[in-house]
Amino acid sequence: MDRLVIKETASDAPSRLTLVLSGELDVINVGKLSDTIVLELEAGKRHLLLDLTGVIRCDNGSLYTLLGMRHAANHAHGSLALIAASACVQQALDRAGLRALLPFDAATT
Template sequence: MTLIRAPLAPDFFMTLALTGELDTGSIPALCELTSQVLAEGSRHLVMDLSAVTRCDNASFFTLLGIRQAIHHMGGSLILTDPSPSVQDALAHSALRDLLHLHDVLAKEAPCDPARPDALPDNPE
């Protein structure tokens, strides 16, 4: 798996583009990068899943845990543009109702990262 960081705004918003397999072998790298980005000051993350070729159930539990940790820090995590592999895997997962995937490429209701209160996964 390859992870690419793309800042949306300095020190607050960050997009992480995941490429390749998201599975038990790549989870440590994902957790490490996420921790590093949060330690640097980003609080609102977007994970682009459009280039993920394979995803397992353990990865969904990890994404859920990452989202919860970010919420406890006052931030948010948006999972966007799921590849067909991710969509299929989530459809067969017990977590399908807990992990919401936003298909920005399909012009779903846009998320305005300038308004953290408008982000779909931001706790009330």
Template sequence: MKGANEHRKSAGARLTILQSTAVDARSLTLTLTGELDSGTVAELCEITAQALARGQHHLVLDLSQITWCDNASLHTILGIRHAVHHAGGSLTLANPATPVLHALDGSALRHVLPLTETEGQLPVAQRVPEEPGPTDDHRHT
């Protein structure tokens, strides 16, 4: 459930983060849209640190609108998870998009990071990610 505290932060043109505070004020949902990589993840770290400082120790990252995800960003999310747990909270990755699932499958973090999906969808363990198409990797690294 979302509360009145909603606003957007943008990490450049490639990642937008929508913050939604739950009614209990100890929880925060961050909806990420766009590319999640080593160049955009710093904003996520900053927002997470600010949330923890405000006492919001239960975080949900909605990853349903991520169009690109690399291993470096997953390792950063693992660090965020450790910080949140150290503060006595929890971190959940919700509704991971296909690029996130591909990155998780290419790393050793699939079973380390807590994943969930919304009602009406298959559990993550049962969902088969789509094969990447010829236009899925549109970035130049």
């Protein structure tokens, strides 16, 4: 059984994609999310939104990986933003001091 499940939700815009995560976002499986993000950017999905409401465990390392992926997406003339997060993700953002660096997409909040 996967500890992290990633579902893709299509958007009206062909270059935009929402990834809905559930399960554990930690150092053991954050690579799965990184691989998915890279594949989607390579496939032309330039604007990725992450819905983390289904995440039940989140460590600081995973958030730093997301920050790196956000910088990589920006470098590829794209974007990566959070649209929603569970309480444990919110707590991890605060604990790591990353709330300002991993902002929520203003268009969806």
